[in-house]
Amino acid sequence: MNKTTQKRISEIKQDGYNLDFGNVFNHAFENYKKIALYGGLIIFVFFVLLSILGFGIVMAMFGAPAVLDFLKPENLKLEEMALPTLLIITGISALTSSLFSPFTAGLIKMAYCAERDEEFHVSTMFEFYKAPYFKELFIATFLVSMTSSIISTIINFAQIPALGFIVTVTVTLFTILMIPLIIFGNLKAVEAIETSILLVSKQPLMLLGLIVIASIGVMVGLIGCCIGLFFTLPFMYSLYYAIYSEIVGFENESEIEFQERI
Template sequence: MENFTAFEKTGTVPERNTGSIISHAFEMYKGLIGYAILTMILYVVASSLIQAFSGIDQQAVLDHVKSSEGTVDYTEIWKIEGMKEYYGLSALLSFLLGPLLVGLVYMAHKVNNNLKLNFSDLFIGYRQNFLNILIYSFISSIIIGISFMLCFLPALFIGPMLLIGYPVLLFENANAIEALKKTFSVAKENYGTFLGAGLLGMLISMSGLLLCFIGVFITAPFIYAVMYSAYVAYVGRPRQIIHNS
């Protein structure tokens, strides 16, 4: 288990504005990009297995989208063979991979402290505060999911409220409800910066779509570096005092 003590305002800490947070996140991300790509590969492999296992009729989905003329009928897509199984298993995958994404936050912390990265760092979320990470991942997925169902815009505005939840779970060993309360509290008081950093971070993460499929592997995990940088800016840089392998 990793242990952290009181927070410091020393070392590499971004200023409390969108530009500084994004710039800091870039510096952190450069140091862990290889592991970020590996995380994406693991995710895509798992997704491919789910797709094969669900037996989803991909051609039926494509045909429906092509014939929709810009207005997709999701009730009809839901009826396509294997779609319910696919979405159910995909939700389960996202739920179970939450702790893996926490590993990227931890790696950003190690980059910030000039510590050597190890492959096992990716799995810290499965060793530390695992249950609360799962619960938080589940609750936050429901919040974002409902926001998207209401309309796309609510999700954009609610997403930044969850920006530092994973760092709170990792560095403060908080339970899921405490993490939700803290990320909402900090974001509410600094909403403009959190909105800017969250939206810009997501746009950068999604920018890989413009660089062909391979680009997604490079950019998609960037938002987790943004989570760390926002946390450090507004809470402080946690100082690691014990490392038990």
């Protein structure tokens, strides 16, 4: 943890922080306008290439008949799956999320660069696939994803989907600052999770409101054959950046340290 972040977190532990809904939202929206097109194109291309690669690997491993049979609607019902199968799917989902967490970090870094009118490129999306960031991002995301997914899977298996949804939303809410704390504050995985929980717990309803409004805005992208979703999705990463910026903030010292680490 760099000294600036450590000092700010200590202050928040003692005194909390003030957060204005309108200021954070406007901050995120102004930043989003700078990254919407470029970020949307990157996400779209990445999604298409990843889908082709992933589907090709699955088809090669299990064969087309087995894959098509598994994808039948009746086989995708949670109540029709055995618990071990659900846990295996949960593990694969957590592993996948962990492998792509540096890409998410790259999108948040893009928002950082955009606000400072610094150039960002495709390489910005992938610069956290290197030490020491990749290990910390992978571990943190894997721990959170596995915890959330296992609890939600067991609850859904018990046919209480509403409770499973609440668990997922709660875990997502309290860990929204985890990735920014790792890439900007230089925190370790477990430390970033704990600190994110601490920071969010000071203003949970305010932050939940921001996420809900942002999610509704992102869903607007479903209009127009869903392609627009790729161009509204960057708003969520811009919001994560804006929240971190408003709560923890950046000072000259921390910005210099961050650039030197990159």
